[in-house]
Amino acid sequence: MNSVIFHIDLDAFYASVEKLDNPKLAGKPVIVGARPGTRGVVSACSYEAREFGVRSAMPISEAHRKCPNGIFLPVRMGRYQEISEQVMKILESLTPDFRQISIDEAFLDLTGTERLYGPPLLLGTHIKQTIREEIGLALSIGIAKSKYLAKLASEFDKPDGLYMIDPGNEEEFLGKLSLKDLWGVGKKTLERLTELNIRSVQGLRQYPLSILRSMLGDGLGAFLYNAVRGDSVEIFSEEIKSHSISNEVTFEQDRKDSDGLKKAILELSHHVMFRLLDEASQSKTVNVKIRYADFTTMNVQVTLRHWISTTEELYARARNLFESKWDGHTPIRLIGVGLSNVTKADITEQPELFTSELDRRKKVEEAVFKIKSKMSGVKLTKASLMNTKEDRYGE
DNA sequence: TCTGGGGTCCTAGGACCC
DNA sequence: TCTGGGGTCCTAGGACCC
Numbered sequence: 001m002n003s004v005i006f007h008i009d010l011d012a013f014y015a016s017v018e019k020l021d022n023p024k025l026a027g028k029p030v031i032v033g034a035r036p037g038t039r040g041v042v043s044a045c046s047y048e049a050r051e052f053g054v055r056s057a058m059p060i061s062e063a064h065r066k067c068p069n070g071i072f073l074p075v076r077m078g079r080y081q082e083i084s085e086q087v088m089k090i091l092e093s094l095t096p097d098f099r100q101i102s103i104d105e106a107f108l109d110l111t112g113t114e115r116l117y118g119p120p121l122l123l124g125t126h127i128k129q130t131i132r133e134e135i136g137l138a139l140s141i142g143i144a145k146s147k148y149l150a151k152l153a154s155e156f157d158k159p160d161g162l163y164m165i166d167p168g169n170e171e172e173f174l175g176k177l178s179l180k181d182l183w184g185v186g187k188k189t190l191e192r193l194t195e196l197n198i199r200s201v202q203g204l205r206q207y208p209l210s211i212l213r214s215m216l217g218d219g220l221g222a223f224l225y226n227a228v229r230g231d232s233v234e235i236f237s238e239e240i241k242s243h244s245i246s247n248e249v250t251f252e253q254d255r256k257d258s259d260g261l262k263k264a265i266l267e268l269s270h271h272v273m274f275r276l277l278d279e280a281s282q283s284k285t286v287n288v289k290i291r292y293a294d295f296t297t298m299n300v301q302v303t304l305r306h307w308i309s310t311t312e313e314l315y316a317r318a319r320n321l322f323e324s325k326w327d328g329h330t331p332i333r334l335i336g337v338g339l340s341n342v343t344k345a346d347i348t349e350q351p352e353l354f355t356s357e358l359d360r361r362k363k364v365e366e367a368v369f370k371i372k373s374k375m376s377g378v379k380l381t382k383a384s385l386m387n388t389k390e391d392r393y394g395e
Numbered sequence: 396t397c398t399g400g401g402g403t404c405c406t407a408g409g410a411c412c413c
Numbered sequence: 414t415c416t417g418g419g420g421t422c423c424t425a426g427g428a429c430c431c
Contacts, residue, residue, distance in 0.1 A: 034399070060399095217406070244402070298425080
């Protein structure tokens with residue numbers, strides 16, 4: 001039996017939540033992201049804003065030029081999270097085989113549910129209707145035999161779309177797409193393909209696996225070879241054994257004051273350590289990211305022999321890494337601190353780290369963090385995200 | 396145009412081991 | 414006395430995605 005996978009994608013999510021909370025914004029170009037005039041980008045924008053050429057990830061200054069009368073709003077992550085949870089709860093109730101992949105997207109494996117729910121397109125219509133009535137949001141649904149194709153299908157008919165790739169029509173569907181529409185083909189890969197004179201999905205299909213692998217690398221070559229044939233490519237791996245936690249900050253002005261930079265590293269270390277404790281995890285690998293004024297970016301990392309257990313240690317390590325890279329005078333645009341190879345804390349391995357101890361340390365982190373952030377006067381991302389009073393930039 | 400912040404995965408080279 | 418092959422861990426960089 002063919003698998004029946006749904007990909008659900010909420011349309012212009014952040015901007016749509018803003019419209020939901022403020023009906024006066026209906027029909028207007030809403031742009032959610034950084035404040036115009038600052039360094040930063042568009043996080044999301046309404047379809048009305050897209051007509052002016054505004055896109056997500058675009059520098060906010062450019063968005064402002066293109067759409068000077070747009071309504072520019074700050075990101076209210078907490079609110080989006082809330083709405084997201086409501087939507088996901090509804091989706092999850094349809095099948096245990098549910099997988100959320102971002103704040104506004106999920107996969108549902110609805111193979112063999114026809115008797116229960118009816119044919120896929122009817123179920124799709126029903127899901128859209130339910131979310132519209134209960135939450136008030138529009139979404140796009142793609143249906144296909146694999147996650148990869150379902151994702152392309154939802155992208156194909158958006159906004160407020162519903163599109164199913166019928167079994168057997170996979171190659172035909174893919175033939176309608178351009179290379180840049182393929183998930184996993186970004187700017188660089190597109191350039192590389194153009195250099196090789198590959199300009200379409202059909203063109204890509206002409207190349208044998210071995211040639212693609214040697215030209216694009218084993219991973220990407222095999223990925224694209226399978227992707228354009230509609231063969232299953234599993235980009236959304238099922239289990240993650242380790243992950244990473246990081247926080248970074250881009251300064252409004254490039255800076256080179258050692259004390260200020262160290263203070264930033266300390267704040268970031270606090271954030272990261274709090275998050276590590278909050279999820280009861282552990283890590284031995286510290287990394288520091290530095291981006292210079294010219295946008296060149298460097299990473300340094302070190303793996304210790306023991307688990308990093310305090311902010312003081314994380315900070316000390318991060319500072320050492322920073323000092324090993326920075327010459328002391330090149331202006332810095334961004335600084336980041338992270339932990340990688342993060343795994344769930346193993347209680348048997350670290351008996352002193354039982355839950356109450358973890359909880360206590362977490363509270364300490366939180367308290368110290370609060371005090372420091374008040375004293376330093378530094379605007380912290382988390383704190384500013386929680387500030388829901390301000391509802392509009394300017395004026 | 397002047398480029399956020401949070402991630403994941405891949406590649407490639409070196410160290411080290413058997 | 415000029416040098417294998419496989420495996421794993423580590424670092425650095427890069428591509429991509431939301």
